[in-house]
Amino acid sequence: MISWRAIAVATLLATTPALLAGEIPLDARRSGYSFMGPDTRAMQDDDTSNPGMLFVLDGEALWMKKEGSGDKACADCHGDAKSSMKGVAARYPAFDKALRRPVTLDQRINLCRANHQDAPPLPFESHDILALSAFVAHQSRGAAITAGDDPQLKPFVEQGRHLFMQREGQLNLACTNCHDDNFDKRLAGSPITQGQPTGYPLYRLEWQTLGSLERRLRSCMTGVRAQAYDYGAPELVALELYLMSRAHGMPMETPAVRP
């Protein structure tokens, strides 16, 4: 007797060939924006009420400011950010040829400071690095995310995917358990989103400031009572890369506002 169950499984497999278990289909991918209330959406939509824009303004001033013993500003090499930085953040983290690994936008800014400006690196999550990366990423607002397309990044995307699927911490939860399998439900009254990183660095009302994707990932790890990776750790960068590649094609929103 042919098992009907076997036929059902075979049909399922035939209709969803490229999908791994738990992955969200392309047309069902949703930005965190769609999980927010109308007030928070309105705050993000209006550039004069979006507090993230304060950082973009500061970042614009820093872009023009001469730094380090090189006495060069970002603008001296890159010119007008409106054209030179357009779409750049949508492909970060990107592969760095010298380091042979992916680097985040924040790390790229600090590499530029070290290699071209002879300036000391800006500390992670400091006001200036967030302002600069918000200013650069803002130039990509509306651009489709393409991070992870570079074939050299393949092993790192895989590493990130592995970390995303791996259970960790005292609560023994993987990212996928909430953000692939249980989005649209609630956790302690807050909506669980798909975890699509479309608007970083973003302004979280809870933080009362702008924060990076790494900060967000670290607080999720603390939430499942795992030891969070350090800022700039290769594991965090790989996770960031996987998340960006998972949001492939979604438009950038920087600076987004989230509750």
Next chain:
Amino acid sequence: MAALINVPAKAKRGDVIEIRTLTSHIMETGFRHTMDGALVPRDIITSFTCRFNGTEIFRADLFPAIAANPYLSFFTVAKESGKFEFEWIGDNGYSSTASASIAVE
């Protein structure tokens, strides 16, 4: 410090217009402690004033419970063309200003 002001560039005489202001400030409450128990001193904006052509039209007092980067919006009636001047005053001698013009026809 950076500030974002939203004032309509043009208005008809007698129109009720909305003015929205957002400024960057940490608004440290003065109630928080560091990891080693030291009190973080209060650092907030205490007063906001809006003047139109030199005359005060709106004032607000701010307190520690107000979140970082305070956002204030209020309404006024457009009577004549002129300039709005905004001023934020706070702890430790903090002062910040911004301005915006309106054409009333």
